[in-house]
Amino acid sequence: MAAPKIDIDHTKCTTPFDCKKCLQTCPQGVFWVLPVKNVKFKETDAQEPGAWKLLVQYRAMCTACDQCVAVCPVAALTVTTNNSGGKDDRAS
Amino acid sequence: MCEYCGIYGEGTLWYLNPRNYGRQLYRRARPGFVPDAIAYRQERDKLWNEYFEAVADELPEAEALRQKLDKLIQANEPCQVIPLQDCFRMVELAQPVVAMSCICRKNMRAADERSPAEYTCTGLGVGMLKWERWPERYRGGVHFMSEPEAKEWFTELDKKGRMHCVMVYGSGYAGRPFIGGICNCDYPDCYEMRHRLDYNLDHHLLKSHYVAMIDFDLCNGCGICAQRCQFGALKMEGSKGRANIDLFRCFGCGLCQTGCPRGAIKLAERESIPALKEVW
Numbered sequence: 001m002a003a004p005k006i007d008i009d010h011t012k013c014t015t016p017f018d019c020k021k022c023l024q025t026c027p028q029g030v031f032w033v034l035p036v037k038n039v040k041f042k043e044t045d046a047q048e049p050g051a052w053k054l055l056v057q058y059r060a061m062c063t064a065c066d067q068c069v070a071v072c073p074v075a076a077l078t079v080t081t082n083n084s085g086g087k088d089d090r091a092s
Numbered sequence: 093m094c095e096y097c098g099i100y101g102e103g104t105l106w107y108l109n110p111r112n113y114g115r116q117l118y119r120r121a122r123p124g125f126v127p128d129a130i131a132y133r134q135e136r137d138k139l140w141n142e143y144f145e146a147v148a149d150e151l152p153e154a155e156a157l158r159q160k161l162d163k164l165i166q167a168n169e170p171c172q173v174i175p176l177q178d179c180f181r182m183v184e185l186a187q188p189v190v191a192m193s194c195i196c197r198k199n200m201r202a203a204d205e206r207s208p209a210e211y212t213c214t215g216l217g218v219g220m221l222k223w224e225r226w227p228e229r230y231r232g233g234v235h236f237m238s239e240p241e242a243k244e245w246f247t248e249l250d251k252k253g254r255m256h257c258v259m260v261y262g263s264g265y266a267g268r269p270f271i272g273g274i275c276n277c278d279y280p281d282c283y284e285m286r287h288r289l290d291y292n293l294d295h296h297l298l299k300s301h302y303v304a305m306i307d308f309d310l311c312n313g314c315g316i317c318a319q320r321c322q323f324g325a326l327k328m329e330g331s332k333g334r335a336n337i338d339l340f341r342c343f344g345c346g347l348c349q350t351g352c353p354r355g356a357i358k359l360a361e362r363e364s365i366p367a368l369k370e371v372w
Binding site for chain 2: 001002003016017020023024028029031032033034035038041042043044046057058059060061062
């Protein structure tokens with residue numbers, strides 16, 4: 001079965017390096033956060049909206065346990081499983 | 093033979109060859125010139141995004157992408173596990189040594205290590221004297237250490253169960269890698285470990301020059317070593333009441349050896365064991 005799809009709404013998730021809830025909660029360490037605003041000789045401000053970006057890097061490791069969704073304070077995450085297997089099949 | 097020693101060792105272990113710490117490898121780029129190291133990173137990042145997505149979606153091209161990426165990493169970013177004893181040998185060779193924040197934990201867990209008590213990574217060599225040029229990379233600065241302080245630092249991290257590995261920057265300048273640090277890693281917050289263990293990019297983290305062997309007469313089955321193995325190589329064997337190591341799975345990081353209160357675990361030379369000679 002292909003790995004779950006994880007969608008991030010970047011209009012809601014604006015300060016991931018400061019919030020870091022999903023990054024620290026994910027049992028599989030699926031996410032990355034990178035500074036997208038890089039000014040020479042300056043540290044990137046953790047609280048500046050849009051200066052950091054949350055990425056889904058190791059999606060193959062995602063189990064769709066939904067703990068990131070539960071912990072996100074701005075409801076920016078959606079995890080969708082492929083219905084060819086996994087929990088959707090077992091429910092029906 | 094360890095392939096990195098074959099290419100970069102010149103008769104010694106590649107990470108103990110002083111030429112790989114050379115100042116000439118850390119030259120400032122000419123204006124308007126994209127150093128190979130940066131070009132390499134751009135190519136690598138693009139390729140690994142494609143590869144990780146291909147694995148997630150189980151696409152048939154995943155294996156071809158893996159081979160291409162592994163080859164690129166092999167040529168530019170050789171990394172290898174080292175036990176505590178070799179961390180000591182490296183800091184005897186390369187100065188200055190600094191404690192600094194870990195880039196992997198920063199990116200994977202949003203860890204913002206800002207003080208010597210929080211730092212978990214080690215920088216080596218003359219490049220560290222220029223850390224102020226990259227304040228975003230070295231958030232909170234760096235902490236310079238003398239050789240005895242550095243040894244104490246590695247010992248402390250080792251006690252906490254951190255696995256050490258050689259950290260290398262791009263080889264763009266002089267056709268050889270520049271050894272720039274020693275990582276103190278644990279799974280899953282480490283690029284190299286994840287790429288080897290989860291994504292089979294073997295050249296991103298070669299096994300060390302050693303394997304751990306247990307003396308069953310000294311082992312009393314306390315199980316401390318089993319808690320420290322990051323690679324699933326070491327388990328408690330119920331029938332013997334002793335720890336047992338799968339030597340094919342062992343990465344030779346030596347965490348079990350440094351953790352054993354009875355000195356029952358020794359590190360043997362990988363190349364002294366016939367079937368492990370070519371297992372890296």
